[in-house]
Amino acid sequence: MHIVVCVKQVPQQNSVKINSDLSINADGLERIINLFDEYALEEALLLNETHGGQVTILSLGTEEWQEQLRRALAMGATDAVLLSDPAFAQLDTLGAARAAAAAISKLANVDLIICGRNSTDDESGAFGPSLARVLGWPQITYVGKFNGITDGIITAERHLEEQIETVTAKLPVVTTMIKGTNEPRYPSLLRIRKVAKVEIPIWNAADLGLSAADLMPTVTIAGRVPPPARASGEIIEGASAAEKARKLVDKLLEAQVI
Amino acid sequence: MPQAIWVVIESSGSEGIANISRELLSKGRELADAAGVQLGALVLGSGVATQATEATQYGADVVYLVDDPSMAPYTTDAHVGVAAALAREHTPMLIMTGASFQMRDFSAALAADLAAGLAIDITSLSIENSQITAIRPSHGGNVINTLVFSSGRPAIVAVRKQSFVAAQAQPGRSGQVVTVPMPPITQRVAVVGTAPKQGAVNLADAAIIVSGGRGLENAENYYKLIPALAEALGGAYGASRAIVDAGWVPYEHQVGQTGKTVSPKLYVACGISGAIQHLAGMRSSRTIVAINKDPEAPIFRVATYGVVGNASEILPLLTEEVRQRLK
Ligand SMILES: Cc1cc2nc3c(=O)[nH]c(=O)nc-3n(C[C@H](O)[C@H](O)[C@H](O)COP(=O)(O)OP(=O)(O)OC[C@H]3O[C@@H](n4cnc5c(N)ncnc54)[C@H](O)[C@@H]3O)c2cc1C
Ligand SMILES: Nc1ncnc2c1ncn2[C@@H]1O[C@H](COP(=O)(O)O)[C@@H](O)[C@H]1O
Numbered sequence: 001m002h003i004v005v006c007v008k009q010v011p012q013q014n015s016v017k018i019n020s021d022l023s024i025n026a027d028g029l030e031r032i033i034n035l036f037d038e039y040a041l042e043e044a045l046l047l048n049e050t051h052g053g054q055v056t057i058l059s060l061g062t063e064e065w066q067e068q069l070r071r072a073l074a075m076g077a078t079d080a081v082l083l084s085d086p087a088f089a090q091l092d093t094l095g096a097a098r099a100a101a102a103a104i105s106k107l108a109n110v111d112l113i114i115c116g117r118n119s120t121d122d123e124s125g126a127f128g129p130s131l132a133r134v135l136g137w138p139q140i141t142y143v144g145k146f147n148g149i150t151d152g153i154i155t156a157e158r159h160l161e162e163q164i165e166t167v168t169a170k171l172p173v174v175t176t177m178i179k180g181t182n183e184p185r186y187p188s189l190l191r192i193r194k195v196a197k198v199e200i201p202i203w204n205a206a207d208l209g210l211s212a213a214d215l216m217p218t219v220t221i222a223g224r225v226p227p228p229a230r231a232s233g234e235i236i237e238g239a240s241a242a243e244k245a246r247k248l249v250d251k252l253l254e255a256q257v258i
Numbered sequence: 259m260p261q262a263i264w265v266v267i268e269s270s271g272s273e274g275i276a277n278i279s280r281e282l283l284s285k286g287r288e289l290a291d292a293a294g295v296q297l298g299a300l301v302l303g304s305g306v307a308t309q310a311t312e313a314t315q316y317g318a319d320v321v322y323l324v325d326d327p328s329m330a331p332y333t334t335d336a337h338v339g340v341a342a343a344l345a346r347e348h349t350p351m352l353i354m355t356g357a358s359f360q361m362r363d364f365s366a367a368l369a370a371d372l373a374a375g376l377a378i379d380i381t382s383l384s385i386e387n388s389q390i391t392a393i394r395p396s397h398g399g400n401v402i403n404t405l406v407f408s409s410g411r412p413a414i415v416a417v418r419k420q421s422f423v424a425a426q427a428q429p430g431r432s433g434q435v436v437t438v439p440m441p442p443i444t445q446r447v448a449v450v451g452t453a454p455k456q457g458a459v460n461l462a463d464a465a466i467i468v469s470g471g472r473g474l475e476n477a478e479n480y481y482k483l484i485p486a487l488a489e490a491l492g493g494a495y496g497a498s499r500a501i502v503d504a505g506w507v508p509y510e511h512q513v514g515q516t517g518k519t520v521s522p523k524l525y526v527a528c529g530i531s532g533a534i535q536h537l538a539g540m541r542s543s544r545t546i547v548a549i550n551k552d553p554e555a556p557i558f559r560v561a562t563y564g565v566v567g568n569a570s571e572i573l574p575l576l577t578e579e580v581r582q583r584l585k
Contacts, residue, residue, distance in 0.1 A: 013534070014397040014398035014400050014515070014534065014535075014538065015400060015534060016397055016400060016401065018401065024397070024401065035516070092375075092376075093366070093369075093376060094369065094370055094373065094376070097370065120398070120515065120516075121396065121397050122396050122397075123379065123396050123397075123398075124362075124366075124376075124378040124379065124396075125362050125366070125378065126362070126365075126366035126369070126376055126378055127366075128366075129334070129362075129363055129366035129367040129370065130366050130367070130369070130370040130376075132334075132367065132370075133338075133367050133370035133371055134370055138334070138335065138446035138447050139334055139363070139367065139447070140447060141334075141359065141362070141363040142359045142363070155450075158359075159455070160358075160359050160360060160455070161358060161359060161455075161458065161460065161462070162454065162455055162458040162460065163452050163453060163454050163455055163458070164452070164453050164454075164455050165331070165449055165451070165452050166449070166450050166451035166452070166453075167447050167448060167449050167450065168447070168448050168450055169446055169447040169448070170446065173447075179516065217408070218369075218373065218374065218375035218376070218407070218408050218411060219375040219376065219377060219405050219406070219407055219408065219413075220405070220406050220408070221403055221404070221405060221406075222391070222404045222405065222406040223403070223404030224401055224402070224403050224404070225401075225402050226400065226401065226402070227395070227399055227400065227401075227402055227541060228402070230541075230546070230559075230560050230561075230562070231562070233546075233548075233558060233559075233560075233561040233562050233563065233564050234562070234563055234564070235553075235558070235563075235564045235565075235566060236563055236564065236565050241567055241568070241571045241572045241575055242575050244565050244567060244572060245565075245572055245575040245576040245578075245579045246579055248547065248563060248565055248576065248579075249576070249579045249580055249583050251563055252524070252545075252547075252563075253583065255545065257523060257524050257544075257545045258466070258491060258524065258580070258584065
């Protein structure tokens with residue numbers, strides 16, 4: 001079985017700055033594999049232990065993302081591909097999904113794609129469903145648990161806000177993982193050393209046969225600011241706890257909050 | 259060319275259309291009036307005909323109703339397939355959905371099918387000279403993005419709950435209900451079982467949330483103080499990750515970057531320091547009350563009202579005061 005895990009590199013802390021051209025400045029912040037993608041990768045490695053085959057990491061980003069791809073290889077992935085091109089800088093989710101779909105076709109014989117439920121920086125969760133539709137594959141989002149794969153049929157649990165849905169579908173399928181029940185493994189020192197020099201293929205727009213129209217964003221960012229400072233707050237003073245409680249309720253009633 | 263604004267209606271289960279749908283209908287009505295276009299609604303499901311009438315009472319001019327057993331439970335193939343076909347036929351300029359998991363699954367897939375612009379978890383929306391602009395927070399609320407949709411293709415937005423005020427029903431109001439026959443669709447994912455999630459709490463819908471953190475000292479104290487105040491205020495109760503990780507409170511109650519994102523009318527943070535990851539989940543609340551013994555705690559920087567003191571002492575008094583005054 002060939003499983004592809006889509007991995008995004010994100011800053012560990014979200015205390016980013018905004019550049020004058022409105023791009024995000026994460027300088028000085030540690031880069032990590034998106035939290036949910038680590039769960040996705042662990043799930044892929046567990047499935048691989050049962051079914052054998054390949055676990056390929058697919059990532060669309062700048063060349064420095066290779067560091068995270070190498071970490072994923074050290075965790076146990078068998079292959080990695082980086083999609084990188086200056087033309088990708090302005091991509092929106094649909095453009096990124098088109099690029100990833102072209103890469104999936106190029107990889108061939110992919111049975112299962114696992115993404116994270118969302119990235120912790122952009123937080124949209126749109127990539128997995130977009131990829132599924134571009135590929136024309138079914139999608140199973142918000143998977144908390146893979147129950148198993150038998151005769152090319154996958155069974156999984158979708159963990160929604162208030163219910164758990166058990167679904168089945170015929171492979172190939174695109175899935176997205178929430179924080180599941182698994183514990184992502186640490187890369188072993190031995191493997192870190194083993195993959196240190198592995199050559200990670202980099203595919204650009206031309207390799208993927210993408211046209212300028214494929215990459216055209218449908219949404220543009222016209223502004224990016226830090227959150228507005230909240231109207232300066234008021235400390236409720238009082239000689240006793242009871243007085244503070246009373247005054248607070250006064251305020252809330254006055255402002256018609258309660 | 260008459261271009262409409264559409265709202266995708268969700269069911270609340272037992273009480274007709276969901277709150278989020280009423281919020282979308284009110285915003286949609288306002289935008290449609292300003293732009294001089296129709297407000298349409300999609301009601302997709304099984305046994306949902308009454309929701310179509312309801313949608314007209316809440317402001318829709320025209321409702322496209324697909325009422326068929328194969329539309330329930332939700333599957334991407336059926337719902338997106340039907341919505342995409344209708345959108346191709348009627349070419350709405352804007353389609354609004356909620357930002358639940360199911361609707362994120364839906365809106366992203368629909369946007370891909372229509373090659374539409376997409377913005378998920380938006381908190382504000384406007385149209386000026388037919389240019390659609392949305393505001394969406396990212397990076398745990400540390401970045402507020404203004405997104406402009408390209409003209410000439412539909413815009414699809416998934417809206418965070420409680421971003422807009424819900425519409426009131428106008429019982430006399432009516433609109434056109436167009437019953438659309440179910441088109442042939444191959445459903446590739448089968449839902450073979452559904453079970454309620456153990457201990458599920460609907461924090462996103464709560465108008466008032468009282469949350470506790472490590473400053474409550476132990477689980478017993480949390481359960482003695484936090485649900486009581488929440489109940490007195492008619493709200494739900496949440497928690498910081500610190501006490502979820504400590505096993506005091508189930509994960510379902512966690513607010514923050516790796517928990518739930520909420521924007522209630524009132525958020526009361528008790529014994530919570532206000533770490534950036536916690537703020538990510540509650541910063542867009544309309545009014546924030548912080549109770550913390552440390553006057554320097556970062557939570558006070560986002561609080562509308564702050565009380566410096568011992569939460570274990572203040573909370574019982576506050577609960578009693580609320581009970582008396584709201585009687
Ligand atoms: C990747 C990542 C994701 C995270 N996601 C989340 C998330 O989703 N949600 C979340 O909440 N956190 C999250 N965190 C954790 C976050 O960084 C904080 O550690 C956590 O929010 C702290 O919880 P707390 O405020 O309850 O505890 P503390 O930070 O320990 O604060 C306790 C507060 O209680 C006050 N206090 C103590 N005694 C009293 C008293 N008697 N009366 C009144 N006040 C008192 C103290 O002054 C202090 O301010 C995340 C962290 C990481 C790294
Ligand atoms: N640039 C990318 N490269 C590879 N995978 C990605 C990329 N962006 C998003 N993903 C995948 O899509 C998921 C959801 O991301 P997002 O839509 O940004 O919230 C992530 O958890 C990844 O699995």
